[in-house]
Amino acid sequence: MCGIVGYIGTRQAVPLIIGGLEKLEYRGYDSSGVCALDAGKLSVARAIGKLSALKNLLKETPVIGTVGLGHTRWATHGRPTEINAHPHTAGRISLIHNGIIENYSELRHELEAAGAKFSSETDTEVGAHLLNFYLGQGLSPIVALRTACSRIRGSYAFLALDSAHPDRILVAKNSTPIVIGVCKDEMFVASDIPALLEHTRSVIILEDGDIAEVTKSGVTIEHDGKPVTRAPQHIAWDAVTAQKGGFKHFMLKEIHEQGRVVADTLRSRIHESGCEVAELGLSDAELRKINRISIVACGTAWHAGLVTKFFVEQFARVPVEVDYASEFRYRQPVLEAGTLVLAISQSGETADTLAAIDLAMKETSGHVAAICNVVGSSLARKISRTIFTHAGPEISVASTKAFTTQVTAGLLLAIALGAAKGNLSPDRVRELLTDLAKLPAALEHTLSCSGDVERVAKKFSSSRDFLFIGRGSCYPIALEGALKLKEISYIHAEGYPAGELKHGPIALIDENMPVVVVVQRSGLTDKVLSNLREVESRGGKIIAVTDEQSNATLSQYATEVISVPFVSPILSPMLLTLPLQLLAYYVAVQNGTDVDLPRNLAKSVTVE
Numbered sequence: 001m002c003g004i005v006g007y008i009g010t011r012q013a014v015p016l017i018i019g020g021l022e023k024l025e026y027r028g029y030d031s032s033g034v035c036a037l038d039a040g041k042l043s044v045a046r047a048i049g050k051l052s053a054l055k056n057l058l059k060e061t062p063v064i065g066t067v068g069l070g071h072t073r074w075a076t077h078g079r080p081t082e083i084n085a086h087p088h089t090a091g092r093i094s095l096i097h098n099g100i101i102e103n104y105s106e107l108r109h110e111l112e113a114a115g116a117k118f119s120s121e122t123d124t125e126v127g128a129h130l131l132n133f134y135l136g137q138g139l140s141p142i143v144a145l146r147t148a149c150s151r152i153r154g155s156y157a158f159l160a161l162d163s164a165h166p167d168r169i170l171v172a173k174n175s176t177p178i179v180i181g182v183c184k185d186e187m188f189v190a191s192d193i194p195a196l197l198e199h200t201r202s203v204i205i206l207e208d209g210d211i212a213e214v215t216k217s218g219v220t221i222e223h224d225g226k227p228v229t230r231a232p233q234h235i236a237w238d239a240v241t242a243q244k245g246g247f248k249h250f251m252l253k254e255i256h257e258q259g260r261v262v263a264d265t266l267r268s269r270i271h272e273s274g275c276e277v278a279e280l281g282l283s284d285a286e287l288r289k290i291n292r293i294s295i296v297a298c299g300t301a302w303h304a305g306l307v308t309k310f311f312v313e314q315f316a317r318v319p320v321e322v323d324y325a326s327e328f329r330y331r332q333p334v335l336e337a338g339t340l341v342l343a344i345s346q347s348g349e350t351a352d353t354l355a356a357i358d359l360a361m362k363e364t365s366g367h368v369a370a371i372c373n374v375v376g377s378s379l380a381r382k383i384s385r386t387i388f389t390h391a392g393p394e395i396s397v398a399s400t401k402a403f404t405t406q407v408t409a410g411l412l413l414a415i416a417l418g419a420a421k422g423n424l425s426p427d428r429v430r431e432l433l434t435d436l437a438k439l440p441a442a443l444e445h446t447l448s449c450s451g452d453v454e455r456v457a458k459k460f461s462s463s464r465d466f467l468f469i470g471r472g473s474c475y476p477i478a479l480e481g482a483l484k485l486k487e488i489s490y491i492h493a494e495g496y497p498a499g500e501l502k503h504g505p506i507a508l509i510d511e512n513m514p515v516v517v518v519v520q521r522s523g524l525t526d527k528v529l530s531n532l533r534e535v536e537s538r539g540g541k542i543i544a545v546t547d548e549q550s551n552a553t554l555s556q557y558a559t560e561v562i563s564v565p566f567v568s569p570i571l572s573p574m575l576l577t578l579p580l581q582l583l584a585y586y587v588a589v590q591n592g593t594d595v596d597l598p599r600n601l602a603k604s605v606t607v608e
């Protein structure tokens, strides 16, 4: 959730750290801070708000030193105040943390009884005092850190400086990512790879339970008290991918990337004779044994799960349940033999999804799989059967390209399963794959609706509420449209199955309520049209998002019609999503909100 960057080398640490934090700012941004050691003297600077506040502070009060740490915070324990911002200092120690210390209260009482003076409301400060306490007992830095970690329950990525040992950064990891960027005569440590890419492509990914000492010339790692070697990996990401590439916002750039990244997701997975989800590592015989799929995910990924349910039930005739991971993990789910639990996550770091998978692994003897975007993420490391979505780094907090690639991966899985189970004939598989191969180009063409969407967005941007409705696989798309709008424009929006309108939400309809209807040409079209009549007769303003061939019909009901190319029904959910992403985007731009860094949200929700 928070952004972490550390540097040790021969250059001034703070400017490099700030550069790295800027790349990670999307991870957490209610406050930030840095510290550095210069000739054994520790300096700290912290500020509330965006990184610019910290940068201004540093202009007045520079923090000097060739070893330092930086942090951007998204509050969990304690309000977003300067005093709660990281780094936290205790005696010799200055420490930054990402995660949650669950037993911080009892540790705090214990440390206070031993004389420690706390100044913040955070759980993190316990980490600083605990480490300082064990150093005070005469333990070496690494042993003190190991001992402190053994007392802590919860998740953490800790980076600490010890003023008595200015030649190293102390690092510990449990359930929260940490990567080390290896350079010549200098090292970077970060919570996420993009923070390092400017400096190096050689990256060590730490494992849960690793404890490390990083000096300017090397890394020493131990696990369970024993030395381990973690080979650096070469990261091939293009640094430009992490830039806005000429667009005003990352979100708009990422919306425009969808054709390309969906092509990447399909690449090498569809061919003449069928489609392959080899990463699942399941033979056709094993696929045939799957008699239920239980999907766990959060937010946008949960919506991708709902669309995947339609595909899997249609093509493989396998029943699918889709759970919010946060509910699944606490509801004693019934997971019979033959159930495959499928996690969907862009980041692979979402705490609830990881916990749901831990439960599923126990209950199904490891019969789990994932659709994930981040190679090397916690989820991908837990689950060897991971279909990677290849959406590339998604920087905007509002998920866009991750969604379309997740749905694409779900569709591939559905076709592979349907084929293995004999529910799809080889001819039907070929037909579906021929359609699927057209998806990237169709997504590109869909973007030509941008002008229309921008005009509609301007017209309705002052509305206080929106309803989004759809039927069949358009219902999860309506949910996704509503989520996008509320996330970045802060306008209240709700998604409903169109058939549910008259069971309650229709009471809300009047001339001030725009109703966005997502319509795919199908056997349900007439039913949606009668739902629209109900809206129209109550004065609701209808914005229809549909295909070119349905445009004329919808124009009879709707104030505005936005159309996407007419394609095979299996591709429509993906195409119909794009105008909704653009609608949210242009409404937010019109209203002047912070599109890429919406208030109260973080890109990756790594705490419960």
Ligand code: M6R
Pocket (backbone or CB within 6 Å): 298, 299, 300, 301, 344, 345, 346, 347, 348, 349, 350, 353, 397, 398, 399, 400, 487, 601, 603, 604, 605
């Ligand atoms: O990284 P994940 O896919 O696991 O993230 C799940 C949700 O937190 C995420 O989709 C969230 O809802 C986005 N902000 C949606 O735009």
